Amino acid sequence: xxxxxxxxxxxxxxxxxxxxxxxxxxxxxxxxxxxxxxxxxxxxxxxxxxxxxxxxxxxxxxxxxxxxxxxxxxxxxxxxxxxxxxxxxxxxxxxxxxxxxxxxxxxxxxxxxxxxxxxxxxxxxxxxxxxxxxxxxxxxxxxxxxxxxxxxxxxxxxxxxxxxxxxxxxxxxxxxxxxxxxxxxxxxxxxxxxxxxxxxxxxxxxxxxxxxxxxxxxxxxxxxxxxxxxxxxxxxxxxxxxxxxxxxxxxxxxxxxxx
Amino acid sequence: xxxxxxxxxxxxxxxxxxxxxxxxxxxxxxxxxxxxxxxxxxxxxxxxxxxxxxxxxxxxxxxxxxxxxxxxxxxxxxxxxxxxxxxxxxxxxxxxxxxxxxxxxxxxxxxxxxxxxxxxxxxxxxxxxxxxxxxxxxxxxxxxxxxxxxxxxxxxxxxxxxxxxxxxxxxxxxxxxxxxxxxxxxxxxxxxxxxxxxxxxxxxxxxxxxxxxxxxxxxxxxxxxxxxxxxxxxxxxxxxxxxxxxxxxxxxxxxxxxx
Numbered sequence: 001x002x003x004x005x006x007x008x009x010x011x012x013x014x015x016x017x018x019x020x021x022x023x024x025x026x027x028x029x030x031x032x033x034x035x036x037x038x039x040x041x042x043x044x045x046x047x048x049x050x051x052x053x054x055x056x057x058x059x060x061x062x063x064x065x066x067x068x069x070x071x072x073x074x075x076x077x078x079x080x081x082x083x084x085x086x087x088x089x090x091x092x093x094x095x096x097x098x099x100x101x102x103x104x105x106x107x108x109x110x111x112x113x114x115x116x117x118x119x120x121x122x123x124x125x126x127x128x129x130x131x132x133x134x135x136x137x138x139x140x141x142x143x144x145x146x147x148x149x150x151x152x153x154x155x156x157x158x159x160x161x162x163x164x165x166x167x168x169x170x171x172x173x174x175x176x177x178x179x180x181x182x183x184x185x186x187x188x189x190x191x192x193x194x195x196x197x198x199x200x201x202x203x204x205x206x207x208x209x210x211x212x213x214x215x216x217x218x219x220x221x222x223x224x225x226x227x228x229x230x231x232x233x234x235x236x237x238x239x240x241x242x243x244x245x246x247x248x249x250x251x252x253x254x255x256x257x258x259x
Numbered sequence: 260x261x262x263x264x265x266x267x268x269x270x271x272x273x274x275x276x277x278x279x280x281x282x283x284x285x286x287x288x289x290x291x292x293x294x295x296x297x298x299x300x301x302x303x304x305x306x307x308x309x310x311x312x313x314x315x316x317x318x319x320x321x322x323x324x325x326x327x328x329x330x331x332x333x334x335x336x337x338x339x340x341x342x343x344x345x346x347x348x349x350x351x352x353x354x355x356x357x358x359x360x361x362x363x364x365x366x367x368x369x370x371x372x373x374x375x376x377x378x379x380x381x382x383x384x385x386x387x388x389x390x391x392x393x394x395x396x397x398x399x400x401x402x403x404x405x406x407x408x409x410x411x412x413x414x415x416x417x418x419x420x421x422x423x424x425x426x427x428x429x430x431x432x433x434x435x436x437x438x439x440x441x442x443x444x445x446x447x448x449x450x451x452x453x454x455x456x457x458x459x460x461x462x463x464x465x466x467x468x469x470x471x472x473x474x475x476x477x478x479x480x481x482x483x484x485x486x487x488x489x490x491x492x493x494x495x496x497x498x499x500x501x502x503x504x505x506x507x508x509x510x511x512x513x514x515x516x517x518x
Contacts (some may be wrong), residue, residue, distance in 0.1 A: 019280050022381065059354070062347035062381065086345055086383050088321035095318070122281065122321065124345050170513070174437055177515065254429070256436065258517025 007044075007141050011109070015116035018055035023123040024066050025053035025161065027084075027168035028076065029202075030132025030148045031185050036201050037132055038154060038165060041073065042145040045101075045109065050158035051165065052143065053123065066126045074146055075138035079128040084171035088122035090160050096120055127168040129202075131185050173203055177257045180221050180250045182242065189239040191229055195222070219255055220246045266303075266400050270368070274375035277314035282382040283321070284312035284420065285329050285340065286427035288461075289391025289407045290444050295460050296391055297413060297424060300332065301404040304360075304368065309417035310424065311402065312382065325385045333405055334397035338387040343430040347381035349419045355379055386427040388461075390444050432462055436516045439480050439509045441501065448498040450488055454481070478514055479505045 014020075028039040028051075041052045054069035056062065066081045087093055097118050101110040111117055137146045149155075154165060181202075182195055192213045200207055216222050223243045228236040273279075287298040287310075300311045313328035315321065325340045346352055356377045360369045370376055396405045408414075413424060440461075441454055451472045459466055475481050482502045487495040 019379075019381075021278050022280065056347075056381075058379070061353055062345060083345060086321060086342060088315075094320055120278075120317070122278075122315075174433075174513065177436065178433055254433065256517070258515070 002141055004141065011111065011115070011117065014055065018057055020055075020116045020119045021121055022056050023053055023121045024056060024062070024069055025051045025087075025123050025125055025164055026066065026070050026081065027051055027125065027127040027165055028070070028074070028079070029127065029129045029151070029168075029172065030135075031129060031198065031201065032131060032133045034197055034201050036151045036204075037148040038151055039074065039132075039137075040147050040149045040154070040157070041139075041143045042147075043158065044142050044144050046158060048158040049147075049149075049155060050161045052146075054142075062124065066124075070126075070128075072140050073143050076128075076130070076135060079130060081126040081128045082171075082175070083124060084127050085125045085164075085167045086122060087125060087160060087164060087167075090163065092160050093122060094120065123164070125164050125168060127172055129172065129181065129185065176202060178254045180242075180247050180255060183244075183247060189225055189227065189229075189241050191237040191239060193237065195240070215257055219250070219257065221250060221255075261400055263400065270370065270374070270376065273314065277316055279314075279375045279378045280380055281315050282312055282380045283315060283325050283328055284310045284346075284382050284384055284423055285325065286310055286343075286384065286386040286424055287329070287333070287335065287338070288386065288388045288410070288427075288431065289394075290388060290457065290460065291390060291392045293456055293460050295410045295463075296407040297410055298333065298391075298396075299406050299408045299413070299416070300398075300402045301406075302417065303401050303403050305417060307417040308406075308414060309420045311405075313401075321383065325383075329385075329387075331399050332402050335387075335389070335394060338389060340385040340387045341430075341434070342383060343386050344384045344423075344426045345381060346384060346419060346423060346426075349422065351419050352381060353379060382423070384423050384427060386431055388431065388440065388444065435461060437513045439501075439506050439514060442503075442506060448484055448486065448488075448500050450496040450498060452496065454499070474516055478509070478516065480509060480514075 030037040030039060039052065040049045042049055052070060052073040054073065056065040060068070062083070063081070067077070067079075070079065070081070071077050100115070100118060132148050139146055151169070154162065156162065157165070176199060182190075182198060185198060186194055192209075195216070196207060196209065196212050199212070220243055222240040225239045225241050227239045229239050230236050289296040289298060298311065299308045301308055311329060311332040313332065315324040319327070321342070322340070326336070326338075329338065329340070330336045359374070359376060391407050398405055410428070413421065415421065416424070435458060441449075441457060444457060445453060451468075454475070455466060455468065455471050458471070479502055481499040484498045484500050486498045488498050489495050
């Protein structure tokens with residue numbers, strides 16, 4: 001959706017194309033160095049920050065809807081989006097919205113009383129993890145601005161999006177023990193401290209060095225390249241890379257990583 | 260819903276009370292001895308077995324809807340129901356249903372062409388785990404019969420319910436590493452082999468005896484009662500019980516159980 005005309009068509013006729021009661025919201029985590037960030041969107045006309053999200057088309061699969069919504073609103077594409085929770089319990093998720101208004105451009109736009117957008121929405125949460133220095137973001141008409149916000153400095157968000165974010169983070173942390181990560185987040189060849197730092201940043205805690213590498217090597221997720229990284233005269237740590245066959249098997253079948 | 264009259268009212272006017280596109284289905288696992296079973300329901304008029312499920316009321320929370328649906332259709336109450344996945348991707352979940360018919364009693368009942376029940380349904384899956392020898396089941400008008408079926412002998416189910424069941428089982432297995440279980444499944448005081456057998460039955464694999472008990476004791480989830488169980492002249496294993504303070508904390512905050 002790129003123009004004000006399309007925006008108004010959505011407000012007035014969206015229920016012809018979309019399922020009215022069901023939305024998708026995306027928590028996109030960004031990793032770089034030792035930092036973990038979350039992608040926040042400034043919603044046009046709603047005067048606040050939230051997660052990027054949108055409605056599901058009447059005949060669309062949920063996966064396709066999540067991918068489309070994220071691409072339309074942020075230009076991010078081909079992410080491994082993972083469902084983590086459905087939100088339908090909070091006060092906000094149970095009731096119809098009253099007096100909802102938008103202020104696109106300089107005009108305040110109050111929705112008509114019987115607008116489909118007043119209906120209760122239940123929202124399905126998806127999350128993904130990207131290397132944020134390597135992606136280009138672009139907004140659509142709905143979104144005025146996008147920022148990568150440090151995960152420890154998230155402001156009060158729109159609707160129940162703070163709760164969503166905290167669920168997403170908890171779920172991503174649990175999944176670290178069962179889904180391999182790192183491909184697309186680390187260089188092709190990396191040192192043990194580099195991959196450990198990735199896990200520590202997401203878990204927000206220190207891990208035992210010896211134990212961590214032992215477990216990863218035992219699962220055969222990473223393999224020794226026989227090369228070293230030259231850092232200084234006296235430091236040349238070994239370089240590893242993912243065993244992509246094992247990695248993809250682990251993505252499919254799950255792992256138990258007791259780190 | 261107890262009578263044929265209410266059933267017909269549901270078929271004809273259900274969209275006044277329920278959100279048309281959204282359902283809940285429940286995978287209720289039953290544990291007893293070394294057996295794991297799944298609760299299957301014979302749906303009236305649909306000529307097949309499936310998971311118990313139903314629609315969400317317009318202003319109901321998802322949690323309340325799941326509890327209500329399960330209670331109405333099976334009489335099971337006060338279960339710890341856990342959301343595990345939303346199903347909206349398969350062919351069945353994307354399209355409208357054509358020529359849907361029910362045969363309540365001896366009458367075949369073809370739904371009118373514009374029936375709300377033809378609409379696409381996206382379904383939220385919940386699972387729970389109970390001690391099946393200790394619960395009483397009762398059906399409502401929708402359900403003709405309920406059975407506890409061995410998890411390894413599940414027939415072809417209605418709709419996408421085999422896929423749902425396999426997601427539920429995988430999710431419950433992963434959650435074993437992060438959510439304590441056993442309270443309400445084991446006697447108040449139990450031996451280490453008894454709790455290990457519970458985990459092994461759910462995971463469908465053998466666990467290392469020494470390692471298993473060490474981990475549970477280290478997390479302080481169970482404590483030595485200083486009593487023993489008299490099995491025979493030469494066998495009197497120690498009895499343990501859950502430390503309910505630690506257990507409830509672990510339910511709330513999660514654990515990492517590397518067994």
